[in-house]
Amino acid sequence: MADRFRSTEGLIDALATAEFDRPPALVSNAHITGLGVARALDAHDVPVIALDRAGDGADTEAETVAHDGLAPPSGAVDYAGAVTYPLDDLDGFREDVEAIVDAAGTEAVAFGCMDEWALSYAEADPDGVRLPFAGSETLDDVLNKSELYATCEELGVPYPETYRLEATAASGTREADATVDEAAAALGFPLVVKPELKRDFEEAFGTNVIEVADREEFADVVAAAADEGIAVMAQKRVDIATGRDHSLASYVPPSGSDDALAVVGNAAVRYPRNFGTSCLVETADEPAIREHALAVLDDAGYHGISEAEFVYDADREEFLLLDVNTRPWKWIGMPVAAGANLPMAAYAAVTDATYESSGIEPMRWVYLRDYLSLLAGDDAFWDQLSAADWRRLVSGAFEREGDLTAGVYRPSDPDPAAKLLETEFVDREYYCSC
Template identity: 35%
Template sequence: MEINKTIHYNAIELKHAIESNELVRQKQPVLICNAHITGLAVARGLGREGIPVIALDREDRGLGFASKYVTLRGVCPNPVIAEKAFVQYLLDIGPAFKEKCILIPSMDEWALSLAKYADELSEYYIWPFSAYKTLEQILDKSQLYERAAELNVSVPKYEIINGSNRKTIAEKLSFPMVLKPINKRTFYDEFQEGLFIVKDQSEFEEKTCAAKKAGLDLIAQEFVNVSRDGYVTVVVYMDGNQIVRGTLAGQRLEIYPPKVGTTCLVESIQAPELTERAVSVLKAFSYEGIAECEFIFDENDGEYKLLDINTRPWKWIGLPIDCGVNLPHLLYSYINGEPYSNLNPEIGRKWVYLNDYQKLKASHQGLFEGDVLTKEEWMEIILRRYDDSKLITTAVESLDDPEPTYQQLQNSFAKRSYYCPC
């Protein structure tokens, strides 16, 4: 069957498409935003279960737009710079739904905007994550770390940078030092980086002044000596009754760009103690929804420390899905009154974003020397057997759904490439 991949460039067009789409009329749909690597994985995880997916993005080249598992596509206002226009876009298409549409964000700015206006949107949509205040508290590193300390969950040493402590922070934390933004996405849009690592007072002054000029607040954090296998992430779906429906732990094997980038290779592992810590922090906030909790192992004191929590799906959510823990479907089923759980994921499976992994290794950088993938894993990729693989999940490539790979290729040829910090 030919899939209609029409992109709708305004709310009126998309509203008419929703009204006339048979699948959306027959079954409760999910709306995802944005539609890059994370959104693509969520769409596949739901679409393969027969659930209609509507994808929104701020431009038309997100990889998810090319997926056959996306039923309808719309280009909407960017909530970072036009939040009210984005919300109005949702309100404009809302009357077209036969039943309320479930909202699943892929990035912080989408999550915060949807949570902030959840009451206004509730006539047409279901917001299956925590309230705006809770998301703000978790994403605010100072509040997150304070709550973690109350639960005896270790965190890296940190200081919130302000006018009175700029000159004395180095005495408490020393160099090298990590500078992190309070508002992660706005920071990335400004600097094309997720954080700064500064080696001396001169770099500290340069970077903090640049952030101040951009109106961005920073946290200074100790630079933790992490072994190459010391990056472990726990992912969870916790329902509205604080019942953990699905969980998986992943060891981050490679990051691109090196040290400051995002995961490009990860392996599912067992980490029951860290899972317990992650769940305890989420429960302390009465959290609801899908979350990613990042830990690093500090070689200096032999402790795993909580680094960050993302209050939405994240880049490699395709790994738990392929390990049998389909977090988006667990969420969908709970909302539809058919809750189920899967707490026993497949262990030892890898996920790779080939585009970044190949660039990392071609530059002879990374946490591990040389190629981390085995010949058997590469052969599954080369022979396109990964759709039925027991060894590896690829972020984009799929024989079952090949057009996102073509879209990625075309994006790389464009003068202005699609960019997303996921």
């Protein structure tokens, strides 16, 4: 495992004496999602270099720097270190990655585990780095919600009622179809305001969606977005059926969606319950979700790992496509444990390695930190794990038997969970929840 989280120079020095018999994977970020990707690749003996930005206040001149992510102490990670955060300096990020690859003495395969990392690998296009996913133009088309919903309209894929707003049309990629007043009249309140592209919106507003309760609040948010030069849309607030959110977890190869490796997952439990991140996910049999998600990806010409997110609209009695994430995500370990090792399939597509799924089996994934918090703090929530599940979790037998796997917690690889416990009791935390 990586014995420390190194500075960029410290990592370059360490890699200069390393030997690799195959291209290492560059996994960024280095937290829960990155840990899941690292473990999936390590299961097939792929060396992993975890890259992330240094922790706040870190001395970047030192050999070792502060970092609160959970991936570096894992036995699945061979080396870990800091690079320039690409949203701060894309050229600096490119230079750091190229220097790291040069020191390793071999090409590498990049896995971006958050939008900014995946997009930055594609936009920076560092020499010596192979991308197991589509280029930046295709990523932009998929991540642009205006384009995404236009594709849904053309393909007959259900999505929430949405209007592109005239007040921010100058920054948009498609023509507006409503004023603020027209959208308010059509959708009623509350409604949600979403950006075409969430990265700039998140930087400006600290979130990727804003729910507004009345006309005045709606107009204020749209005006603020216009001032920032960000195109936004108004969307109907969906009466979501709790526990029925589903996603298609997939790897689509360059040959197209007919050869996709895919699993439908049901986010049965979120923490917090109605709007948080998934903490219990189960495989599900929903052919329409697979069909609709792959149709959208195929139309965009996207290849790579992705999660297509659907919610169930109780009023319309159908699943609606909300978003597509063109990268791994928090519960990437569920499809891996079910028999669809998406990271390994992606790695094999750009290297001499081979991978073939032996079939998909029923599987559940639990993130115990959030699941236990929900049990302890929400009297209305009833435990959905059985006594046998808990025995297997506590004993570690779940790693060898049964249909349950866990995010972070793994007795055979204990250091990430130990670090999670350590950071729970200090006034410091990693910069994202996944």
